[in-house]
Amino acid sequence: MGHSAAVWDHKAAIELTKDGNGIEQVVLRNPQGASARINLHEGQVISWQNDRGEEQLFTSRKAIFKPLKAMRGGITICSPQFGNSCSLEQNGFAKNKIWTVEDNPLPFHPNDSHGKSFIDLLLKPAEEDLKYWPHGFEFRLRVSLALDGNLTLKSRIRNINVKPFSFAFAYHTYLSISDISEVRIEGLETLDYLDNLSQRRRFTEQGDAITFESEIDRIYLSSPNCIAVLDHDRKRTYVVRKEGLPDVVVWNPWEKKSKTMADFGTEDYKKMLCVDAAAVEKNITLKPGEEWTGCMELVAIASSFCSDYLNPKLQCF
Structure with missing residues (x-):
């Protein structure tokens, strides 16, 4: 697959398939051999591999794979709520609904397609959804894999209702790591955060970087558009760039809570870290x-941390 970017056909790098449970999936590939796999029913990215076939997203060993149920791992779309805040199911219904593939999607920014393989998905409310959340909307999601292996998720939510509505949103992202004790996050220092383990009390981050030695569940507020997750043992740095999402949720359940989760292995907490680009402290109103x-x-950078990758510019619009 030695195509140049100028002649590379993104459609040739897209494969429609099904898993063993009959769940429809799409696999995106780039010419270098990197790939991303998306469950179409749930709009969930379940795999993101580099050109050496190394998995960069975490999936629990006890994850439950069944139609219309987001499995524990990958990247889940959480909306119109995040957490348990109203009558809707936890983290909203978007993750457990049937998304359709858009053959003729509305135009995105030109940079969203140039030199990338991508898939466009569409979610509209079903009648049962309107009973619990009575708002008309169109939710478009583009997942794209670039020539350099970067993975991008872009969401567009339009209000087609006659009244305003508000919603929360998060890309619930499980990163695969070597050992939680050997990982740190840079870019969130000095920020205020809400601690979900202390009734959402507000604190200020005091450390030079975030490190881990116990359960953590925090919402960092007014965060920069670029942060880094440094994995020392694996000599890999994940850089998370975002736009339109002011918050960052950091979560690891640690050992005690892991034992209470049926779809999560007791030792899985050592190999994962959730870092979510989100808008959850204040709802978005349309x-x-x-x-x-x-x-x-x-x-994903296969080396020690380099500040050049913290360039915050991401052309999202």
Whole structure:
């Protein structure tokens, strides 16, 4: 697959398939051999591999794979709520609904398609959804894999209702790591955060970087558009770039909580870290006809940390 970017046909790098449970999936590939796999029913990215076939997203050993149920791992779309805040199911219904492939999607920014393989998905409310969340919307999701192996998720939510509505949003992202004790996050120092383990009390981050030695569940507020997750043992750095998403959720259940989760292995907490680009502290409000756009780009650098990759510019719009 030695195509140049100028002649590379992104459609030739897309494979439609099914897993053993009959769940429809799409696999994106780039000419270098990197890949991303998306469950179409749930709009969930379940795999992101580099050109050496190394998996960069975590999936629990006890993950449950069945139709219309997001499995524990990968990248899950959480909306119109995050957590347990109203009558909707935990983290909203978007993750457990049937998304359709858009053959003729609305145009995105030109940079969203140039030199990338991508898939466009569409979610509209079903009648049962309107009973619990009575708002008309169109939710478009583009997942793209670039020539350099970067993975981008871009969401567009339009209000087609006659009244305003508000929603929360998060890309619930399970990163695969070597050992949670050997990982740190840079870019969130000095920020205020809400601690979900202390009734959402507000604190200020005091450390030079975030390190891990116990359960953590925090919402960092007014965060920069670029942060880094440094994995020393694996000599890999993940860079998370985002736009339209002011918050960053950091979560690891540690040992005690892991034992209470049926779809999570007791030792799995050592190999994962959730770093979510999100808008959850304050809901997004759309007037009739308005559209919101939010996106996240994941970059994996096979070396020690380099500040050049913290360039915050991500052309999302």
